[in-house]
Amino acid sequence: MSVVPYKDKQGSKKEQVATMFDNISGNYDFLNHFLSLGIDIAWRKKAIRQLKDLQPKQILDIATGTGDFAIEALALKPDKVTGVDISEGMLAVGRQKMKKKGLDQKIELLSGDSEALQFEDNKFDAVIVSFGVRNFEHLEKGLADMYRVLKPGGRTVILEFSKPKSFPFKQLYHFYFKWILPKIGNTISKDQAAYTYLPESVRAFPDGQNFLEILEKVGFKNTQCKPLTLGISSIYIGTK
């Protein structure tokens, strides 16, 4: 059974995830950096560096949210970054941010679902996702559609939480993630479920080798996993 944010409410995982991100969109950027002590910024930069040699011109950022990964991708000097998301609330915060930073000509944020992308086959040089795939309702379907819109020879780079394995870090991290993070996150975001869903969805997510097997199943080649910060997050790479 898939993990959903609001266990006592009706609605598919996709509907619940969109509602949850609409609810927390105003506090999302602050909480992201605060709860990760800013480490998420370094993770995004490292993930984007995995595309440096490819010099992608057309980049698709799936589950773009408020657009931070799309902004980071500008370091690659692409012609355009297109971001898609199912949460209008997150997109609205993102669009305001792009306008304020003068980036709205380079980065376009569109409503769009990873499982039914509105783009033709073989369109993008790179397809990127940060902290998005864990929230997909149908993981394989989302990854397969990412593969479809990628050009042959193109690359996907996926950044996602994973589970640290070594003692005593595993235990410390587990304590923080289960007991501290939900209390701070739920209080500041004023959503009683969002930051309880976060550790639950990470626990249920097939990380490491399991995720590489799914990438390969939908067609990606030369897959790699690069764990970050003792395995709290991982970068996954695949080629079409």
Ligand SMILES: C[S@@+](CC[C@H](N)C(=O)[O-])C[C@H]1O[C@@H](n2cnc3c(N)ncnc32)[C@H](O)[C@@H]1O
């Ligand atoms: C944790 S946020 C990550 C946002 C951004 N990528 C970042 O790194 O800050 C996850 C995002 O995934 C989006 N999302 C979840 N399922 C999606 C789907 N099927 N298609 C597109 N976006 C989706 C949510 O609406 C949310 O904005």
